[in-house]
Amino acid sequence: MMSAGAAVARAGSSAAGGWLGALERTARIGQQPWRTLPRVIDELGERHGEAPALIGERGRLSHAGLAALCRRYARWALAQGLGPGAAVGLMLPNGPDTMAAWLGLSRVGVRVALLNTHLTGAGLAHCIAAASPSHLIVGPELRAACEGAAPHLAERPRLLWADDLAGALAALDPGPFAAAEERGVTLADTALYIYTSGTTGLPKAARVSHHRVMTWSHWFAGLNATGPTDRLYSCLPMYHSVGGVVAPGSVIVGGGAAVLRERFSARRFWDDVVAERCTIIQYIGELCRYLLNAPAHPLERAHALRLATGNGLRPEIWEAFQARFAIPRILEFYAATEGTLSLCNVEGRVGAVGRVPPFLAHSSPAALVRHDPETGAPARGPDGLCLRCPPGEAGELIGRLAREVGSQRFEGYTSEAASEAKVLRDVFAPGDAWFRTGDLMRVDRQGFYSFVDRVGDTFRWKGENVATTEVAAALARAPGVTEAVVYGVAVPGTEGRAGMAALTVAEGFELAGLRAHLAAELPAYARPLFLRLCRDFEITETFKQKKQALVEAGFDPARTGDPLYFDDAAQGAYVPLDAELHGRIVGGDVRV
Template sequence: MIASLARDLRFASGLYRTLARVRGIHPASPRRICDDLEASVRGWRDREALRFEGRSLTYGEMDALANRFARWALEAGLKPGDRVALFLPNRIEYLPAWYGLSKVGVVSALINNQLTGQALAHCLTLAGAHEVIVDAETSRALQDVLGDLEHTPRLWSLDAPLPGEGDLAADLAGRSADPPPAAIREGLKAGDTALLIYTSGTTGLPKAARVTHVRVQLYMRGFAGATGAGPDDRIYVALPLYHATGGLCGMGAALLNGACVVLRAKFSATQFWEDIRREGCTQFVYIGELCRYLANQPPHPDERSHQLRLAFGNGLRPDVWDKVTGRFGVPRVLEFYGSTEGNVSMFNFDGRAGAIGRIPRPLKQRFNARIVRFDYESEAPLRGADGYCTEADAGEAGECLGRIDSADPRAEFTGYLDSTASEKKVLRNVFAPGDAWFRTGDLLRQDADGYVYFVDRVGDTFRWKGENVSTAEVALRLQAVPGVIEANVYGVAVPGADGRAGMAALVTNGDFDIGILAARIAADLPEYARPAFLRLQPEMAVTGTFKQRKVDLVEEGFDPGRVTGPLFHRAADGGYRPLDPAAHEGIIHGRIRI
C-alpha cells in the first residue's frame, strides 16, 4: 500500500507540473513560442543557453542572433506564412534560426540533413520554400537536386558559400540585433503554423506535418514541466534538431527553465560518457535505440562517474531500461509517448520499467486516448455489429486512438500539408455518431494499474500460420541472444503461402553462433513466431532518429540475388541453413517447406 501510494504521488506530482506549464495555451492566443522564449531571455539574459563544440551563447546572445535572422527575413521580402527550409545539421545557429523567423511569422521547414536525391527533392517540394539555408555539409546534396525542383529557391550558406549561394553568415553579421518591429506581430496567433516537421519515412517518402505554435508550446512547455529542470541543469542533446524529441522536447526542457543545452552535431556511443562527465550534464534526451547503442558498448570508465539525474525520451525497451538505471546508474527515467503530428501524449512519471505512460482509471476522462480492439486481417480497428468500436480489455493489444477536439489544444489534429494524408489518419463514428479520432498506428496494451506498453506498429504485426506475430516482441527475444547487437524483424511474402513469413535482419559480433540462436528461438518463441529467414548485415539501416527502416528489406525479401551478405532459411529440424539460389527456387516452388 505504501509503495502504491508513493507511486501515485510521483505520478500526480509530474502530471501537475506538466499541466501547470501548458495551461493557457490556445489557438486564438496572441502568445506564440517566440514570446515564451523571449520571456526566458528576459529572465536569464546572461546565463549560458547553448553550448556547441567549443562555442557558447548566452540567452541574450541567442536572442540577438535570432533577431538578426528575423531582420534578414524581412530584408528578403518574406511575409508571415512564407516558408524557409533549414537544411542543416545540428549547429549552434539552428534554434536561433527558426526562433528568429517565428518572430516575423515565417514558417521554418526542418529538413532531415541526411537526405539526398529523390527524398530530399520531395521534402523541398512539399515545403515550397522561398529560401533554403544550408552549410558546407549539406550544400552539395542540395545542389544535386536543384534540377528536380519545380521552383528554384534562393540558397544561403552559413559557411563559405558555393557559386549561386548567398553568404548568410556575413549578411547576419551586418544586421541589427534589435528586435524586429512589434507591428509585424499584429494579428499573428498561436494557431498559426510555426514549423514543418517531417515524418521519419520508415515506410516510404516523408510527410510534412504542420506544427502550429500551439503544438510547439505543448512540446516545449510540457517538457519544461515534466522534467522539473531548473537553471542549474545542463541538458545533453545529441538527437537531430529537425525532429521533435531533440529539437522541441529537449530544447524546451532547458530553454524555458533557464538551463543550458549541451548540443552535439550527432550522437556518438564512444564519446557519450566522456561528454556527459566533462560538460557536467544532469539530464539527457534519448530515443530508445540511442540507449541500446550505449548498452552494447564495452564498459566505459565514465559511465558511472557523472552527475546525471534524469534521462527522458521515448522508445526505451524493457531490456535496455534496467541497464540505464542499473549499469549506468541514472537515477530516473522519464519515458513518454507521442508523435509530431498526433494528438495523443502520455508520460510514465513514476518510472515503471518498460511502460510508455500511464492513464489511471480515476483520471481516464481527463485523457483523450483510448485503446480499441483491432482486426489484424484488415489492419483496422474492429467494429461490432452496431458498427462501433469497443475498448480493449486489460492486457489485450489494440490500436491507440486520440479523440479529436478542436476546442482543446491538447486534442486538436492539425494534420499534414497533404489533406488526403491527413484524412487517412482520421477514424469517424468510433464510439458515437459523428465523433472523430486520430489513428496513431500503434498497437498498445494497458495493464490493470493503468500502465500502457508499446506492442508494435500497425502493419509491422503480421499474420503467419493463422497467428499474429509482433515484430517488436520477436526482435526483443532475438536481441537477448549472445552476439546479436540489433534485430529488425518484418514479414515477407512467400508464393503459395497465406500471410507473411517472418524474417530478421541481424547485426552481430564475434560471440554470435547461429546454432545457439536457433536453440534459443526454439525455446523462447512459439512455432509461428520463429523467423523463417535470417540475413546478416554489418549495420542496420536507420533514419536520422534511429528508427529502423524496413521498406527496403521487405522489398528485397529472401531472394539471394538481391540480398547482400549471409542469408539463411529455417530447416525442418529447426536449424538454419544457407539460402542459396537452389534453396530459393525450392522454397518458391514448394519443394522446401518453411
C-alpha cells in the same frame, strides 16, 4: 539502502510532482493567444541574461544572446518582405543558430520547414516542394546536397548560405521589438513544418502550430522539473520534433541550457556529458542500445545526471542500461509530431511508454481499438462502430480529435489527402473523429500502456498475429545476438507472411543455441522461419533500422550476399539456404 515502501513512496511523489508540474506549466498557454515561444524567449533573455542557453560544438548562446539573435532573424525576414503565410526552408547542422533561426523567423509569421540534413537528390527535392519555401537557408557543408536536389525542383527557392547570411544578420538591430514590427502571430498559426521519417514511403510535412511548440516545451519542462541549474544533453537531429523543440525547449524555458551535439558518438558521449556538467540526457531507445553495446568507458558512472528522458527504450535493455550507467531516474514518454495525444511514464514502470493518471482519465483522448491485420484497419462490429480492447489485448492507439486550438486538434500535413488518411471516423458514435497513431499497444489494469508494434509491421502467419517488436526482443536476449530486425515475407502457396529475422551477431552466437532459445521464448508460429546474418544495418538518422530493402530481398539468395538460413522442421535445425533449397521452397516441395 532504501526500503521497498520508501522506494514506492518516492516514485509516487516523483510521479505526482511530474504531472502537477506539467499541468502548472501549461495551464495558461491557451489563455494568452499572443504569447508564443519566440516572445517567451524575449522574457527569458531579460530574466537570465548571460546564463548559458544553447551550447554547441561551434559556438554558444546565452539567454540574452539567443533572444538577440532571434530578433535579428525576425528583422531579416521583415526586410525580405516575409511575413505571415510565407515559408522558408532551413537546412542547418545541429547548433545554437538552428534554433535561433526558426524561433526568429516564426515570430513574424514565417513557416519554417526543418529539412533533413541527410537527404539528397530527389528525396530532398520532395521535402522542399512539400513546403513551397520562397527562401532556403543552408549550411555551407550541405552545398552538394542542395545542388543535387535542384534539378528535381519545378520551382527553386532563393538559396542563401548560412555563412553569408551571418554577415547580414550582424548588421541588424538586436534590440527589443517595437509594436510596429509585430505581425499579429498567435498560437493558432503554423510555426514549423516537421517531416515524418519516411521509413515506409516519402516523408510528409506535418504542420506544427505555435500552440503545439509552446505545449511541447512547457509540458516537458514540467515533467522534467527543469530549472536554471540544469543542462540537458542532446545529440538528436534538430530537424525532428524532440531534437529541435522538445529537448532544447524544455530546458531553456526552465532557465537552464541545452548542450547540442551534431551527431551521436558512443565513444565521446560520456566525455561530453561529464565535461559539460549535464544533469539530464535526452535519448531514443536505439541510442541506449548502442551505449549498452559499447565498451566500458571510464566516465560512464562519473556523471552528475539526475534524469534520462526520451522514448523507445525497450524493456529488454531498460534495467541493464539504468544499472550500468547509474541513471537515477528514467522518464519514458510516447508522442508523435503530428499526433493528438501523448503518454508519459513518470513512475518509471519498466517497459511502459506511459499511462493516463486517474485524475486526468476523464479528459483523456486515448483509446485502444481492435486491429484487423488483413485490412490494416481497425475492426468494426455489427453496428459498424469500432471495438474497444480490454486490458491485455493489443490494439491500435487512437486519439480523440477536437476542433478548437489545442493539443487534441489534428493540424495535419501540407498534403490534404495524407491528412485525411490519418483520421478515423464514426469510431464509437456516428460523426466522431479520432487520430490513427498506427501503433499497436496494450494497456494493463493499472492503466500503463506498452508498445507492441507498428500497424504495418505486424503480420499474420498460421492464423496468428505476429508482432515484430516482440520477436525482436526475444532474439535480442539470445546469446551472441547484438541486433535484430524482424519482418514478414511472402512464401508462394501459403497464407499470410512467414517470419524472417536479419541479425548482427558477435562471439558466442550459435544457430543451434538460437533455435533452442526461441523454442523456449516464443510460440511456434512466431519463430522466424528464415534468418539473414548481416554485418550491419542501414539506419535512419534517429537510429531506426530501415527494413524496406530487407523485406524486398526476402529469403532469395540471389538478392543478397549475406548468409541465409531456413528453419528445417525435418532436421530440427537452421540449415543453409542456397539457390537449390530456395527453389524447392518456392515450388512447394518443402513444407513450411
